Amino acid sequence: MKKVTNPIRTARVQKAADENYRVKTLEMDCDLPQALPGQFLMVWVPGAGEKPMSIGNSNPLTISVAKVGKVSGELHALKAGGMVSFRGPFGKPFNIPERAKRILVIGGGYGVVPMYFLAKVARENGIAPLAVIGARTAKDIVWEKQLFTVCKEVFVTTDDGTRGKKGNVLAEAQWLIEGKKIDAVYACGPERMMEAVAQLCVAHKIPCEVSVERYMKCGVGVCGSCAIDGKLCCVDGPVFSAEEALSFAEFGKSRRDASGRKC
Amino acid sequence: MASLQCLFFKKRIKNPILLASGVLGMTKGSLEAACENGCGGVIAKSLTLEPRKGHDGPNIVETECGLLNAMGYPNPGIEAGLAEFGNWKREEALIISIVGKDAGEFGQLAGKAEDAKKTLGASAIEAAISCPHTPGYGTMAGQGTPESIRDITRAIKDHCSLPLIIKLSPSIPGEGKAAKAAEDAGADAINMGNSLGPGMKIDLARRKPVLGFGVGGLTGPAIKPIIVRAVHDIYRSVKIPIIGTGGVTSGEDAIEMMMAGANWVSAGSAAYYRGPEAFGEIANEMKAWMEANGVKGVKDIVGAAHEKSD
Numbered sequence: 321m322k323k324v325t326n327p328i329r330t331a332r333v334q335k336a337a338d339e340n341y342r343v344k345t346l347e348m349d350c351d352l353p354q355a356l357p358g359q360f361l362m363v364w365v366p367g368a369g370e371k372p373m374s375i376g377n378s379n380p381l382t383i384s385v386a387k388v389g390k391v392s393g394e395l396h397a398l399k400a401g402g403m404v405s406f407r408g409p410f411g412k413p414f415n416i417p418e419r420a421k422r423i424l425v426i427g428g429g430y431g432v433v434p435m436y437f438l439a440k441v442a443r444e445n446g447i448a449p450l451a452v453i454g455a456r457t458a459k460d461i462v463w464e465k466q467l468f469t470v471c472k473e474v475f476v477t478t479d480d481g482t483r484g485k486k487g488n489v490l491a492e493a494q495w496l497i498e499g500k501k502i503d504a505v506y507a508c509g510p511e512r513m514m515e516a517v518a519q520l521c522v523a524h525k526i527p528c529e530v531s532v533e534r535y536m537k538c539g540v541g542v543c544g545s546c547a548i549d550g551k552l553c554c555v556d557g558p559v560f561s562a563e564e565a566l567s568f569a570e571f572g573k574s575r576r577d578a579s580g581r582k583c
Numbered sequence: 584m585a586s587l588q589c590l591f592f593k594k595r596i597k598n599p600i601l602l603a604s605g606v607l608g609m610t611k612g613s614l615e616a617a618c619e620n621g622c623g624g625v626i627a628k629s630l631t632l633e634p635r636k637g638h639d640g641p642n643i644v645e646t647e648c649g650l651l652n653a654m655g656y657p658n659p660g661i662e663a664g665l666a667e668f669g670n671w672k673r674e675e676a677l678i679i680s681i682v683g684k685d686a687g688e689f690g691q692l693a694g695k696a697e698d699a700k701k702t703l704g705a706s707a708i709e710a711a712i713s714c715p716h717t718p719g720y721g722t723m724a725g726q727g728t729p730e731s732i733r734d735i736t737r738a739i740k741d742h743c744s745l746p747l748i749i750k751l752s753p754s755i756p757g758e759g760k761a762a763k764a765a766e767d768a769g770a771d772a773i774n775m776g777n778s779l780g781p782g783m784k785i786d787l788a789r790r791k792p793v794l795g796f797g798v799g800g801l802t803g804p805a806i807k808p809i810i811v812r813a814v815h816d817i818y819r820s821v822k823i824p825i826i827g828t829g830g831v832t833s834g835e836d837a838i839e840m841m842m843a844g845a846n847w848v849s850a851g852s853a854a855y856y857r858g859p860e861a862f863g864e865i866a867n868e869m870k871a872w873m874e875a876n877g878v879k880g881v882k883d884i885v886g887a888a889h890e891k892s893d
Contacts, residue, residue: 324645330788362641366791370640405789538643542855543654544609544628550616552607555859578636580609580628580667581659 326540328364330405333398334380339462342387343430344396348404351379356413357438358531358559361406362539365394372536372554374434374508375409376463384433384462410539412559414438414529420447420503424496425471426489426517427453428509432463434531435508436470443470450496451475454489454509458482490516497524504528515572518562528562532571535578545580585873587866589623589881591676591847592746592771594706596623598866599881600837603828603851604629604680604711604750605654607859611668614677621863624676626849629656629711630664631682632691638717639795644784649803649830650852651784653716653796656682661695671704678748680709683735684719690738697743708745710735713752713777715800721777727755729764736768750774751817753806753829758813759820766821774826774849775813779806803852806830811843818844818886832856834868841881842888 331348338344355378363383364370368390376382383404385395398404416423423442427435432453439449449470454477455461461483467474475492476484485492490513496502497520507517508531521528534546534553541555549568551557565571574582587598602608602617604626614625637657644651658664661681671677679696683689689710696708712735714721725731732749739747749765751758753776762773778800784793792798807830814827827845831837832853840848853861869881878884 324647326645328644328786328788328793330786364641364793366786366789368639369795370642403789405786537637537640537654537657538652540643540645540855541859542606542643542650542652542852543657544607544613545657547607547610547613550612550619552613552859576610576659579634579657579659581634581663 326407328405328407330403331381333400333402333404336399336402339384340459343384343462344387345376345382345384346395346398346404348381350381352381352409353378355381355409357441358414358434359409359411360558361408362410363391363395364405364407365391366405368394372539374531375437376433377437377440384430386430407539411554412557414506414559416442416445416447417504417527422448422450422501422503424450424452424493424502424505426493426505426507426509427451428489428513429455429460430462431509431531432467435506436463436466438506439467440470448472450500450502452477452489452492452496454478456480489513490520493517494520497521497526502526507531511572514565518566521562522566529559530562530565531558532560532565533558534575545578547576585870585878586880587870589846591624592706594676596676597674598623598869599841599847600862600866601626601678601826601847601849602862603849604709606851606854614668615673616859617862618673618675620859620861621866622675624678624706624847626678626680626709627668628658628664629680629682630658630661630692631656632661632688634658634660634663641793641795644793646784646801648805649801650855651782651794651799651801652778653794653799655717655796656714656720661692665695665699665703669699669703676706677704678707678709679703679705680711682711682714682720684724686734686738689735690742693739693743696745700745705745707748707771708739708743709748709750709774710739711750711777713750715752715754715778715780716796716798722752722754727752727761729760732761732764733768736765736770740769746771748772748774748826750777752777753779753809753813759816762817763820766823770823772824772826773817773821774828775817776810776829778802779809779829802829803856804830804832807836811839814840814843814845815888818889831865832861834865834870834872837865837869838872838884841884842886844886844889846885
C-alpha cells in the first residue's frame with residue numbers, strides 16, 4: 321500500500337510554560353529527529369484552523385506560540401497532556417558553511433525561537449554561536465534564558481531601553497560583524513530588520529540567511545498563497561539567502577493577505 | 584525530432600501542458616515561474632466579483648491515493664486580479680479563470696475581462712462551474728446541469744470576446760451532454776475537469792474530519808482514470824477542443840489524456856508529487872515517448888484512442 325508522505329501526527333504536551341503575557345511555549349512528549357533549524361510545522365487545531373509555526377527544538381519537539389488568533393488562542397489554552405496535531409517538518413532549513421567557527425544569530429520579537437534551535441545545533445557541531453535579540457520592550461523578550469544555555473554571548477536590545485541596550489538589534493549586529501570574526505549571520509524577525517541585516521552582510525561579504533514569513537495555507541507548494549515574487553515561502557523558503565531575499569521586489573515592501581491582495 | 588508545439592487558439596505555444604487553475608497561480612510572479620518551469624500556458628487563480636479569503640485551514644490533506652483540498656476560492660477579486668495578472672507579454676498562454684454564483688455574475692465578470700482585454704494579454708477566459716466544495720458556486724450551486732451550463736455560457740459570450748473555455752466537473756452525470764450544452768451555447772473549448780468529490784479524510788487521533796471545510800475535492804493519480812473516461816466521452820460529443828485535467832503527473836499520463844481526446848492537458852497536483860519542475864519534466868517525458876514511438880507532433884495523438892469514422 322502506498323504510504324502518505326506527509327501524515328498528520330498528534331503529540332501530547334509534556335510541559336506548557338508562559339514566556340510572557342502573549343507567548344507560550346509547548347514542549348511535546350516526542351522528538352522530531354528529522355526536523356532541521358529553520359523548518360516549520362503546520363499545526364492543526366480541529367475547529368479552529370491550521371497555521372505554520374517555526375520549530376524551537378526537535379528534542380523534545382517544541383513550539384512557541386504568540387497569541388494572535390483562533391489557532392494560537394486554542395493552543396494557549398492547552399495544559400500538560402493536551403493534544404497538538406501537526407504536519408511537517410516543511411521548508412528549507414538554515415545552512416551553516418563548512419569550516420564555520422563562529423556564527424551570529426539575530427532574533428527580533430518571537431523570531432528568537434528558531435534562532436535558539438539553530439544556535440543549539442551549531443553548538444552541538446562545535447561552532448560558537450553569538451546572539452543578538454531585540455524587542456520593543458523588556459516584557460517582549462522571549463527565550464533569552466534558553467539562548468544563554470547554548471550561546472557564547474547574548475546581547476539584548478529593546479526599543480525603549482527597559483532591557484539591555486536601548487535601540488534595535490542592527491547597531492549591535494554591526495558592531496559584532498565589524499569587531500569579531502563572524503563566519504555567517506542568520507536573522508528571523510520583522511522584515512525591515514532582516515532587510516537591514518541582509519544589506520549589512522552583503523556589504524561586508526558575510527554569508528547571511530533570513531527566514532521570511534508570508535500568509536501560508538497548504539505548506540507544501542501547491543496553493544500559491546505564500547508567494548514572494550516568483551518563489552514560495554513554504555517550499556523555496558522560508559529560509560532565503562540575503563542575496564535572494566534582497567532580489568525580491570516584495571521583500572521588506574509588501575505582503576499579501578488570505579485573499580492574495582497586496583497589503 | 585518530435586515537436587510538442589501546438590496552437591492554443593491563435594497562439595503558438597511550446598507544449599500542451601497548462602498549469603491548472605488554483606494551483607500556484609495566486610500571483611503573476613508564480614505564473615511566470617510556472618512558465619519558466621516548463622508550462623506551455625497557465626490558468627490563473629479563479630476570480631470572483633469580490634475578494635474572498637477562502638475556507639479556514641487545513642486547506643489540503645494528503646491521502647494514500649491523492650490530495651484532498653478545500654481552498655474555497657481565495658482570490659483578491661476580479662479587479663485586483665486582472666491588475667495582478669494583466670499586461671501579459673510572454674510566449675506562454677495566459678488564461679483568466681472566473682467563477683460566479685449564477686449566469687448574471689458570470690456575465691459581469693466576463694464584462695470586466697472584456698474591459699481589460701487590450702492590456703490583459705490573455706489568450707482565453709475559463710469559467711469554472713465545477714468546484715465541489717464551495718457553497719454558492721460550482722456543483723454546490725447546481726451549475727452542472729445542461730440548462731445552467733447553457734445560461735452561463737451565453738452570459739459570458741454576450742459580454743466577452745475572448746475564446747471561452749467551460750470547465751466541467753467529473754462529478755456530474757452525463758459529461759458528454761453537459762459539454763454539448765456548452766458547445767451549443769457558444770463555448771470555444773471544454774476543460775474536463777476538476778477535483779472529484781467531495782471527499783473526506785478523518786484523523787483517527789482527533790476523531791475529526793481534517794479539512795477546515797469538512798469536505799474537499801480529490802485530485803492526483805486516483806482520479807485520472809475517471810477523467811480519461813470523461814474526456815473520451817466528451818470527445819465523441821463535441822467538435823470543440825478539450826483540456827484534460829486530473830491526475831496528470833507524467834508524460835505518459837499526458838499522452839493517455841490526449842489519446843482520449845484532449846488537445847491540451849492541465850496539471851496541478853504534479854507540483855506536489857514532483858515539485859515545481861514537474862511541468863517541464865512532463866513535457867520532456869512526452870517528447871521522449873513520442874520520439875521512441877515515431878510520433879512527430881501532438882496532433883497525431885489527440886483522439887488516437889477513438890475508432891476513426893472516416
